[in-house]
Amino acid sequence: MYRKKRLVLPFLLPGLIGILMFYVAPFIGGIWYSLTDGSFENAFVGLDNYSKVWQNGMFQLGLKNTMELTFICAPSLFLLSFLLSLLLNRIRPAGGFFRSSVLLPYLMPSSAVLIIWLLWFDYGGPVNHQIFLLGGQRVLWLQGAELRVPVVLLFLWKNLGFCVVIFLAALQAIPVSLYEYAALEGAGFLRQAFSITLPMIVPSAFLVFILSFVNAFRIFKEVYFIGGAYPDEPLYTLQNYMNNMYSKLNYQNVTTAAYIFAGIVFALFGLLFFLQNRAQRGLN
């Protein structure tokens, strides 16, 4: 057994070196950056940077907006993709076509999609036109807090396909005989959904849930394309803060903000894993 491990090591070494060089070392280096003042002396300042960044108004704004957008986008994405996958799973004629089509937005470059999106949500665009026809007032979608609506919709539209594909794979892996047996036993759609479908897809659903959060945390490209480095306040995210600090070569603030954010994300995901384990045990 010991001999076998020694034999394995040379095969693992290139990968381990890569991980050390490109993940572990930058991670530790980043921590060092976050503990120094970045001046000529590069003095060790302990947790001063953490304290300063945490108290910085723009960091707080970015964190707040990122959290808000995440808690709007991630659950919405999860729910919509689950419902859509259920629907697509039942479509029989041309089901393959629809299941493939849903992935198309994910493959399109954001910049190209954005132009169409901006046209739709322009003050004189089709969205406002429909609202007006329905008797409503036109809305300045591309300014202020209203800008969150097109950004969230764009995010959902773009990421929905990928989550649907994961759900569909899980749904299609459930043996049809289970549903047939349940139907014979008199179980209806809801009973089947909660007693068969849900327990069977929990691992995949959890993956989708995590991915939804990860993608939502990284919501930036859409914001940056629309609002630049300094978008309207309701759209200023933590990524804006880190990006701007990076362009000012303030690596101390970039790394500090990144580690604070990473801490929050790890805590959140830890909680999610805990809940998933609990849920899985309950369903079993």
Add this chain to the structure above:
Amino acid sequence: MIGNRKWKKLLGGMLAAVLLLVSAAATASTGDRTLLQTNSETFSEYVERLMIIGTRVYMATSGTTQAIYVYDTRTGQTETFDTTAMNDRLHGLGDEPMLTEDGERYTEEIACWFAWRGEIYAVVYRNINFEDGSDIDGGYVRKLVLADGQASLEETELPQLEWRGMVERNGANRFSRWITGSVCTGEHLALSVYGDSGDMELHIFDLEEGDEETAEIDNLEDVGQGPDGKLLVARIDRRGDSHLIIETYDIEEETTETLAEFEGEYTYNIRGIAWREENRTLYYVTNGEIFAAREGDTENAESVNDCGIVPSSMFAQMTEDGFLAVYRYDGAVIRNTDPSQRGAVTIRIQPFTWSSGANAAYYAFTNERGDISVIREENGDMSTLLQSMMNQDDRIDLYTIDSSSSVYSAIYNRGFMGSLEGSEKIRNLIGQMYPFIQEACQKDGQLVAIPISMYGDAFGYHKEAWSKLGYTDADLPRTWDQYMDLLETLPDKLEGTEYRLFELWLTKQGFRGALMSAIIRKYALTRPDDNFNTPVLQRLLERASKLDLDGLGLIDDEEEEDIFERYTELGGEKPAVLITGFEVPITNYRQEYQTLPLAFEEDEEPVLTVSLGVAFLNPYSKHPEEATAYLETMLENLDTSTAYSFCPDRNEPQRYPDHEEQKKNISRWADEARKSLEETEDEETREQLERSLEAIEKELAEFDEKNWMISPDAIANYRSRAPLIRMDSYDFWSMLYGGENGETFGTLWSGFLEGQKSVQDVLTYMDQKIRMMRMEGN
């Protein structure tokens, strides 16, 4: 502390150094030499052309001082030959008037100089003036004769050159084209000339026959002597990536052959090409260094010496013994091309801001310290400076930069600046300066930078006009509101007076932009923690946007083009009472004006803002002592107006160094006019001459009073305002215009100036963006 006397000595030394030909040998044995360096403040002498015969360098200069200097690289000696009499004869100021065969009066000008078969020649053209136009008759080749300290031109047996291609027509007038380069090979003279299209053309003359041909060479940049009796031509293609090609041109065969090629961002800075036949090497100057490429092999080119001449309009020629003579209009240097003779230490300077004092320092330092090679790198990107510091990059020893730039702010805040406390000279010189300048040069009580220039503008008013209109100093506006009140009342008061309100060229759009940006900029500086969308700023911008611009006598944008044609109609000769862009530091022009500091509230002190050009030492420099010595030289070579603006005890008015010379010239013109008047019988001509004489005599009478480099008025004006000066610590407009949001702001600002966007739109946007930027910090 340095006393007044020492400053005077320093100033005297500086003025002498910038204008006089430097004849002292450099301390090292390299043979490097500064032949001439003129100063942007005076421009009393500038280089026309350099010609080379063997080891002798002939330098022709123009200006108030004009001469031919002959420097021999073997002896290191310079001879000077006065060209005043020669030029007077050319300009028709001799005893006899110069008349064509048809009896038309003409003057002569030197079109270019060239060296050929061991002699120096000039090509002369005649400028013939008719009643309704002028003509050019050119191509006369004259030989330069140097004897008894005098230069003269003598007739030769060479034929008149076919000069038609060198003449430009504009209506009834003809002008000689501007010749940028001249070089001889065989019996041919090649001239690079700016053509009608603005592109450079290569005209080749047969000196024995007088015939002319134009070579088919596109995008010509420079011309020189090439290998095997051919010409060396440099062509640049600026479309897409810059591409410089150096070719040889065979005049007989009319064929070109590529010798070397360069590609990349900074190829436009490759200048001063020259060929040395003895070692078959191509020499060129780029980024502050002279490179040698054997047989044109630029990939293996070797840096052989430094050359701090600014690349634009630079030319070079090679002496027989391997010295490169490099020149442009404001300076000429001799550089050894043997790399083993270079200074033992090399310091590098990256100039991110221009300063004539820093320019003068290069010549002064390299002349004095031959043991140190100084490379001024022109190719650099300021945005990478902070990253270089973070990488502990020691390649550049000194930087010059604008103190209001965000890059400088980051460098300063993080302390990436070497201490200058070790230099007693720097401490003493800066100790003589205004406290606000001393403060800007220090960090945590340590000297870390030296000031090399000062910028800052403000609105101004005409002092004499102000009192003639019946106003006193107490009536001067103190606040922006009062300024706006004045704009509403002053136009009526100017009716029928000898004054106009604003400068003639100021357009409505230009004035709106200047006024609005001045208000916002000063507001941002004086209240850095305030929002922009405040009642004060709203009120002022609203008022400014509602001003009756027609009533202010401002022209429409489209009228700007024909402003000179309508000069009299628009009352252009009238002095303006108010001006929008007046320099805060001491200047040698528009000294009849004074700055107008304005506040936002009655109980607030009005301020003027300036930023500094500063130089600082890279804390990672491997040559801190040499670099500090260079900074000392920079401080000692500050141009006069800058030194006066920095130091409160510099109060002695300064004449131009060539003041007496200028005065003598005007007297001479007056004598000539008097003489012509005596000789002329034609009544109409007499009237013209009388008018000219009257104007010359008036100029002469007022000359001592008005012709100052630093006038008593300019000093008094500045000193009275100095307590109100504050440092502009951050580049406010760059914050708005820079980065990804710049385009959005640019569109918004243009819309605002055109009246399509409201004051609210602009202020709200600024509040949001600037506040976010400030809150983020750096």
